[in-house]
Amino acid sequence: MFDKRSSGERFVESHFSPGPGTRPIMLPHQPEKLALGHNRPLLGKTFLVTRSTEQAGEFASLLNSQGGSVLECPTIQIVPAESLAELDSALINLGAFDWVVFTSQNTVSHFLNRLATLGCDNQALSTCRICAVGPKTAELLQARGVTVHLVPDKYTAEGVVEAFLGMQERNRRVLLPRGDRARPVIMEGLKQQGYQVAAPILYRNLNIPLEISRGKFNWAVYMPFVL
DSSP, X not given: OXXXXXXXXXXXXXXXXXXXXXXXXXXXXXXXHHTTTOOOTXXXXXXXXXXXXXXXXXXXXXXXXXXXXXXXXXXXXXXXXXXXXXXXXXXXXXXXXXXXEEOSHHHHHHHHHHHHHTTOXXXXXXXSEEEESSHHXXXXXXXXXOOOOBOOSSOSHHHHHHHHHTTTOOSOEEEOOEETTOOSHHHXXXXXXXXXXXXXXXXXXXXXXXXXXXXXXXXXXXXOOOO
């Protein structure tokens, strides 16, 4: 059974969990108690969240539900890769791959959007097995009509490598669409296991200067995109 808590839920629980004898933090899936105004441990605290509204919406809602205020200041902008030739070649030949590995929700969105731009629908993935790095990525894939076959126990690049090691496959072809700042952990780890890995750049991360006074917030929550 997957731990379906988001990274935001884990953040709130780990940093603001109550001590012995106090009332527990109530998360949004318990609306009947939230509606009474109880269990709002973040009242009076302001959080600087370094993702865009689209990326941080769920986390921002969680902080708001617990009484916190949110300042959204994205520090990274996601844009397409400078050249999509390698990616397009892989997308046109998806039938040649045994696995496609998705390492983030960003990867899912950009990958499927590019697939549609090339005139293909998600059924082009039906001949491949799909690995999602974690439950949220898997849920987005399933919402877009893509069946997920593998979610590792650890929702990290290292966890993906370990999950494939347990299958003891060899000479299989893996498509690993990735951002330009992705660590080489999955690519190198799978190659060491004997997989043939194509890892085209799907998108780039552009830095955005952070312009805000530190006195305006209590917490800065950095939410990295890179595995």
